[in-house]
Amino acid sequence: MSVGLQVNASLKAMNAFGVEARAAFLAQVSQESDLAAVLGDPRVAGQPRLVLGGGTNVLFVADFPGLVLHVRIPGLQAAGQTEDSWLFEVGAGMDWHQTVQSLLQAGYPGLENLALIPGTVGAAPVQNVGAYGLELAERLHSVRAWDCRQQAVVQMAPEQCEFGYRDSVFKRKYRDGRIIVSVTLALPKLWRPVLGYAELDRELKARSDEEPSAAAIFDAVCAIRRRKLPDPVQLGNAGSFFKNPVVSRERRTELIGRFPSLVSYALPGGRFKLAAGWLIEACGMKGVSRGRAAVYDRQALVLVNRGGASGREILDLAREVQERVADKFGVLLEPEAVIV
Ligand SMILES: Cc1cc2nc3c(=O)[nH]c(=O)nc-3n(C[C@H](O)[C@H](O)[C@H](O)COP(=O)(O)OP(=O)(O)OC[C@H]3O[C@@H](n4cnc5c(N)ncnc54)[C@H](O)[C@@H]3O)c2cc1C
Secondary structure, eight states: OOOOEEEEEEOGGGSTTOOOOEEEEEEEEOSHHHHHHHHTOGGGTTOOEEEESSOTTEEOOSOEEEEEEEEOOOOEEEEEEOSSEEEEEEETTSBHHHHHHHHHHTTOOSOGGGTTOOSBTTTTTTTTOEETTEEGGGGEEEEEEEETTTTEEEEEOHHHHTOBTTBOGGGTTTTTTEEEEEEEEEEESSOOOOOOOHHHHHHHHHTTOSSOOHHHHHHHHHHHHHHHSOOTTTSEEEEESBOOOEEOHHHHHHHHHHOTTOOEEEOTTSOEEEOHHHHHHHTTOTTOEETTEEEOSSOTTEEEEOSSOOHHHHHHHHHHHHHHHHHHHOOOOOBSSEEO
8 A cells, every 4th residue: 555655746835944945755644554555665775764744853964865754643532540540641733722622622621731832743742831820741641652573553652752852762862763653641630730830820820820721821821932932833942952051050159159140940850940031132142143043032932933934044043043142151052943
């Protein structure tokens, strides 16, 4: 059986930066069985592979010389329960935000802090999506993925996903080697709000909401995000382009000595996360344009395509930001976005 393979296909509409790049081969994967079929096609045997969901966390800096698998597998169904959670299996191609919203509306809260993160459900475990005090890892039961070497679907428990801050085994050992086909979410039977993230707490307080419901948190998160982050449909971007760097207590003390207003957050284990946006802003880079690429003027952590930028232009700007931050603070900013 063969799945339609497009040759020399444009990826412009499939990446949130909206940059032009072409794939030597492109396959639309709408069901699990498409994977075996397309990967067994002799035209793509031995070719490099790239898995793509919504393209909201990738920057294409060149054409892709192999096979792009655009994962669009649908489905959302109840999958039983554990002692403390309701389980839902969701197809990898489902829209993340719509899934969060549908489950909440159906009476299953627990993901509201992660509202309005763009992209697909299948990509959410890849960087362990997180926002406003919650990470996917805290709501995950298991992942089903196609293993390209074994040529079979494997089920993975959270421990096997090796989750970290914006990190998982899918970014490292299994990069493009395991293709996530569905994600089983575990939503708490005994829901409690996840509060304590300053910006969210402030927003809820401004709404005089002392004991917010899940729906109120959902609304507050959406409101903050709409104010702060550009909509990729209007202004190409991939959200936070860099991760917040993590440093030792000694390093943070030394930096605070030189830069008293440095913004940082304590992590369990005595290390500190530095606010990368603050570092970039302190280098005078907020709002700076280089050709058609720019550092967003409302949030320095976001790089934007002002219209017609190439991936290279955006990457050059990212490198300049990295150099400026390294020169001033001696800190390396690692990209969060996947550079292809
Ligand atoms: C405005 C904006 C705001 C954002 N805010 C946040 C935020 O608050 N928190 C956060 O964590 N992220 C955020 N992001 C980043 C992005 O939304 C997430 O990383 C999201 O999970 C990416 O989903 P996607 O389907 O677009 O993945 P893609 O961009 O298509 O892919 C991202 C990576 O995942 C891999 N991948 C995709 N699908 C699969 C699959 N089925 N199996 C295996 N690998 C796969 C790709 O190969 C690639 O390496 C933001 C992005 C934007 C544009």
